[in-house]
Amino acid sequence: MIDWFNANWVLIVAPLSVFVAFCIIGLWARSFVYNRLTKLLSKSGWSGREILVRTTRGPFFFWIILLGAYIAFMISDLSNPTKDLAVKIIASIFIISLIWLLMILSDRLLALYSEEIKTPRPVGKHVANGIRVTLIVIGILILIDFWGWPITPILLLLSALILVALVAFRDAILNVFSGFEITATRLVKEGDFVKLGSGVEGYVIDIGWMNVKIRTTDQNIVVMPNSKLVKETVMNYGYPLKKAGAPFQFFTRLHLKELTGLKAQNLTELIDILKTAPDAVIYYHTYHFLEEHQYLTPEPANDFALWVGDALDDDVLSEKLANIDTFAYSSISALREALLLALEQHLEGHPGLRDKRANRELYFIKSISFVLPTPYVASDLREFVEVIRKISTGSLYYHVFESRLRLQKRSNDFSVWIRDQFGEDDLADRIDALFPYTYTLEALRSAIIEQVEKRIK
Amino acid sequence: MSNEIVKQFTNKLEDYQPIVGKSTIDELKLLASRLARKNVQNVNSTYVGGGVAEILSRMVPLLNQLGVNAKWDVIKGDDRFFDITKKIHNALHGRKETFSSDDFDYFREVNRKNQDILWPAADYYLIHDPQPVLLIERKNDLGGKWVWRCHIDISQPDKKLWGSLDDFVERYDAAIFSAPNFTQNLSITQFMVSPSIDPLSDKNKELPTSTIEAVLDQYGINPQKPLVVQISRFDYLKDPVGVIQAFEMVRKGIDCQLVLAGGTATDDPESDKVLDEVRNRADGNKDIKILLLPPGSDIEINALQRAATVVFQKSIREGFGLTISEALWKAKPVVATAVGGIPLQIHDKLTGLLCHSVDGAAYALKQLLSNREYAEMLGKNGKEHVRQNFLITRHLKEYLLVFTALYNTSDIVYL
Incomplete structure (x- = not known):
């Protein structure tokens, strides 16, 4: 060895x-x-x-x-x-x-x-x-x-x-690869406000291997598979704007007509009823045309002016009543007083008209309002403008017209929120300055959108 | 039977979205969610024929789509019963009718026999028109909220008859009328809910040009010449002769043609007489066509309205006059008399032209035929007016609001 x-x-x-x-x-x-x-x-x-x-x-x-x-x-x-x-x-x-x-x-x-x-x-x-x-x-x-x-x-x-x-696992595999694409190309990021070609819009709240989650303005969570998202047209508005301390909850207002059984055949009866009718009656006859004839601009005059002109053939009084800017009054009682004052002043000069019989009766209708919260909530101006595009004219009407009577101040809900939450006084004033009679409700919607978009661009 | 009628209605609520907008449909859903699983029973006297059945055949399935359990039943009666109810209907309209001493007792007896159709589980009973009005006698047993939906104008009824009916009507929780001038002095709450048209029905849906052309061809109407149309049954109250007179005045200066189209009422013996009179009056005038349309000619009516340059409704007396809304929905300029529910649909010079005489009708027609831009503006406004106020979606919303209002009595209800 x-x-x-x-x-x-x-x-x-x-x-x-x-x-x-x-x-x-x-x-x-x-x-x-x-x-x-x-x-x-x-x-x-x-x-x-x-x-x-x-x-x-x-x-x-x-x-x-x-x-x-x-x-x-x-x-x-x-x-x-x-x-x-x-x-x-x-x-x-x-x-x-x-x-x-x-x-x-x-x-x-x-x-x-x-x-x-x-x-x-x-x-x-x-x-x-x-x-x-x-x-x-x-x-x-x-x-x-x-x-x-x-x-x-x-x-x-x-x-x-x-x-x-x-x-x-075709779909799953496609989603995983699309997930890589979304991440690599930074198509969307968490916190982005996006609008997809399919109509989905809202803030991206989560990006995963399989799908992207989007919180819409009506507070739903849309789970969009990655493979679908990469095929969509994506408008990405980027990061969120300043958040409001108190989000804006959109309400809508629906109305039902109640027949009061009251009717006037002459000016004396008109005055008597005007003095005692519930606010909801005065409200109906001075505001309903804004909603029911929202396709017309300028809006037709209030019912009292129309009736006096049409059924009593008194154009001067009709013009006086038509010229009362219902929008300028922050309470129905003030509006009621203005109507009564115009009628009484006119009759002082024309006492013979007091009992002149009209060619048709004026039926008094009461508006019953139903106010419901919608699913739409806006926590910043981007969400706000996107919700404005979607809400019903009833909702727009509620926040622009009814708010003045509800809040008893010469402003609308939108301006109050924008001013209080963001200190955007200019924008709030510009929205406040939109004189509703010169717009249809749809045109008013567009004007508000235009003002807000100008500010956030 | 009601199930079969209701099943024929295949439209989905979402089908109306392109017409009224998503927000309107969303609001309906939002409102209906407050009434989910509530039971609503509608009762009237027929499943087919007439405006009430037409509206119910759409309203009931749409309410169900919204999550409200709505059903529809009809009362049964023999010829004698329906003869009496026909007389009651006419008398409520103000026509003089003769009642025998036991007519009202028989009317009440048949109503009592029909009490077993009432749905014990219903939360709301919507009883349509006078025929089943006495079913209210079961109110105390069944509970729930009872609403009398009166589709006719009862402002000038036969006083004796109304004296027999008003005690029953006063037992309802509320009544619904189509227009403010259709009502009676009642102590119960009265709501105003106008009737509506269905934009997806055969009578109102969009038609291909080829269909319109085929209908014009079928009746030999020249598609190149301005067309004036009145669609209504042949009845003195629709003043067809007045329409011909107004047309003839205008025809002297403007090349145009007139079509009077409609049916005859089987229960009105005067109908055939009126038709003959109208035919004789028009005889020899190649620019006037009198068309007797069979029941169910909805597509033909739709096509004629769509082909029209101007639509007439020169009634002397009218119910609500929904044919006005049908014409306006097709963006047609309309000339109509200021009767019944017509002024609610036509605001003079804004959504159409109102007239009070043959001369006034001729003048308005001349204006519209000679100033197409003005006519177009009125038609456009008219269509929007109908979109906002006379479509079935608005009708549906107001029924839901009535149900809600029955449990909320304030003027502003926060839901």
Whole structure:
């Protein structure tokens, strides 16, 4: 044995020396390469650099040792079949370690990106498992091929399985890839106000692997699959504007006509009824035409003026009543007094008209108002303007016309909110200055939108 | 039976969205959500024929689509019963009718026999017109809110008859009338809900040009010549002869043609006489066509209205006169007399022209035929007026509001 060692020690020591040398070189090379690499990656600002360095540092050294082992075997005096076997084992260990490294690396990078785009946990887990399985399959196929075993049947089976999986999870796969596209291109970001071609609009509140969630102005959450979103026309208004401390809740007002049974045939009866009729009656006859004839501009006069002109043929009094700006009064009682004053003043000069019989009776109708909260809420001016586009004319009417009577001040709900919440006095004044009689309700809506858009552009 | 009628109505609430806007549909849903699963029973006297059945055949399915459990039943009666109710209807309209001493007792007896059709689970009973009005006698047993929906003008009724009916009407929680001038002095709450047209019905839906041309061709109407149309049954109250007179005055100076189209009322023996008179009056005038349309000619009526340059409704007396809204919906300038519910639909010189005589009708027609821009403006305004005030969606909304108002008595109700 000693004799054999004396005769062959070089054949043993040389490969061992090479192996040990590679271990030493490996330690040095790892330190050198990773110092350089760390500096280089620091400049790039890539958020995954630490993961890359931390994950590959160990395997890098291990692979140099494997290289040392390979060269040691090559220069050894072992028989060729033994060498072949050793090379195959070393190569297999390399392939396994490479696959293992890729698995760890993809896991960690995935975790990093999932954190950045807030991927729902189950989705991130499914994607990680998918990558792991894919890597393991690829590794096994390489090993089988490397060891010379038949690979074709396995490839066929795998192809079939992949095809089935692609068909079964087509939508999910499309969504995942579209999710990458949305994130990479920054199509939308959390907090953006977006309008989609399909009509969906609102703030983006969540971006996931599978879908994007949008909170609409009527407080619904629309879950839009990523694959659909990338096909949409997206108008992105960017980040939200200043938020109001108290969001604006839009109400709507519907009305029903109640017949009071009261009717006037002459001015005496008109005056008597005007004095005692409920506010809701005066309100109906001075305001309803704004809503019922909203397609007309300028609006027709109030019912009393129309009746006096048409049924009593008294154009002068009709003009006097028509000229009473109902919009200027902040209470029905003040409006009632103004109407009575105009009638009494006119009759003082024309006492004979007091009992002149009209050619048709004026029937007094009471307006019963039903006020309901709508689902629409605006917390900033962007949401506000988008809701204004959508609300009914009843809602617009309620906030612009009825508000003056309700609030007993010469302003509308919109101006009050804009002034109180944002201190935007100019904008509030401009909306207040829109004289409603010169607009149809639809034109008034457009004018308000125009004013607000000018401010937020 | 009501189920079959209701099933024939296949429109969805959302089908009305392109016409009235999303916000209107949303508001209906919002309001109906407050009445979800409430039971509403409608009772009238027929499933087919007449404006009430036409409206109910649409209203009931739409209420159900909104989540309200609405059903529709009719009272049953023999010929004698319906002869009496016909006389009651006429007498409420102010026509002189003769009632035998036991007519009212029989009317009451048949109403009592029909009491078993009432739905005990109903929260609201909507009783339409005078025929089933005495069903109110079950109110105390069944509870719920009872509303008498009067579709006719009872402002000048036969006093004796009204004296027999008003005690029953006063037992309802509320009454609904179509116009302020159709009412009676009642102590109960009276709401005003105008009738409506369905923009998706055969009578009002959009028609392809080819259909309109085919109808004109079918009746030998020249599509190149200005066309004046009056659609109404042949009845003195619709003044068809007055329409011919007005047309003839205008025809002297303006080349145009007139079509008087309508049916005859089977229960009106005068109808055929009027038709003969009208035919004789028009005889020899190649520019006047008298068309006797069979029941169910909705597409033909629609096409004639759409082909018209000007639509006439020169009634001497009228109910609500929904044919006005039908014509306005087609953006046609309308000349009509200021009777019944017509002034609610036509605001003179804004949504059409009102007249009070044959001369006035001729003058208005001349204005419209010679000034197309003015005619177009009136037609456009008229269409918008109908869109906002006389479509079935508004009608639906007001019924929902009436149900809500029955439990809320203040002038401003916060829901």
